Amino acid sequence: MTLYYSLVFGLLVFEMVVFMSLIIPMPFTWKRKLLTFISESPVIAKLQYWIKITFVFILILFVDSVNRVYRVQLELATANKANNGAGAAAVGGIERMEIQARKFYSQRNMYLCGFTLFLSLILNRTYGMILEVLRLELENRQMKGIDKPKDGKLNESSSIGEVGRLKKELAAKDRDIETLKKQAQGLSTEYNRLGDQVSGTSDSTPKKDR
Structure with missing residues (x-):
């Protein structure tokens, strides 16, 4: 197994560990602290x-592995036709075994990348569902009086998962502001340059005598 497919396998194992940590039963307080x-x-x-x-690179590897599986299937079909038409059974058998080995490795890489991408979608969906269930459970506990929200603070059921999203939006707005500042600075510099150029041209033009 090559280095990048070994990394894909390591990522698949990491996803399995994260998935098990999300679905494993644990006390409500521990789960709330973990998700927060x-x-x-x-x-x-x-x-x-x-x-x-x-995951973008894994998607590229998945597409490449599917293409390799398709090409090996074509080679295997061509080799079978050649073996049926010719009498070289020994040579054909060795060639067919080599194609079968490449088919096995191509299918292994395709399944590895495919399962990694599929599990990433499952993790994303499971994380969202757990957040929603935790929010509803916390609201239920607050309605029953088990967990009373403190005055002057946001309801914790709505703040779980919301703080991270707001931080991402704030970072995106900061990047937009920096981009606008750079554009405004560039426009101001260009405006000053053109103004100096026009002013120098008007000063160098001789005035006509009346």
Whole structure:
């Protein structure tokens, strides 16, 4: 197994561990603290960003593996036709075994990348459903008086998962503001340059005598 497919396998194992940690039964307080940490931690946010980029490369590997499986299937069909038409059974058998080995490796890579991408979708959906269930459970506990919301603070049931989203939106707006500042600075510099150029041209033009 090559290095990048070994990394894909490691990511698949990591996804399995995360999935088991999400669905494993645990006390309500522990689960609330865990999901609050995941949604508000900047380290987790950066990790999610890089994992999304990694999934783009895994998608490319998946498409390439599907293409390889298709080509090996064509080669195997061609080899079978050649073996049926010719009498070289020994040579044909060795060639067919080599094609079968490449078919096995291509299918293994396709299943590995496919399951990794599929499990990522399951993780995303499961995380959203757990947040929703936790929010409803916390509202139910507050209605029963088990967990009373403190005055002057946001309801914790609505703040779980919301803080991380607001931080991402704030970071995106900060980037937009920086981009607008750079554009305004560039326009101001260009305006001053053109103004100086026009002013220098008008000063150098001799006035006509009346």
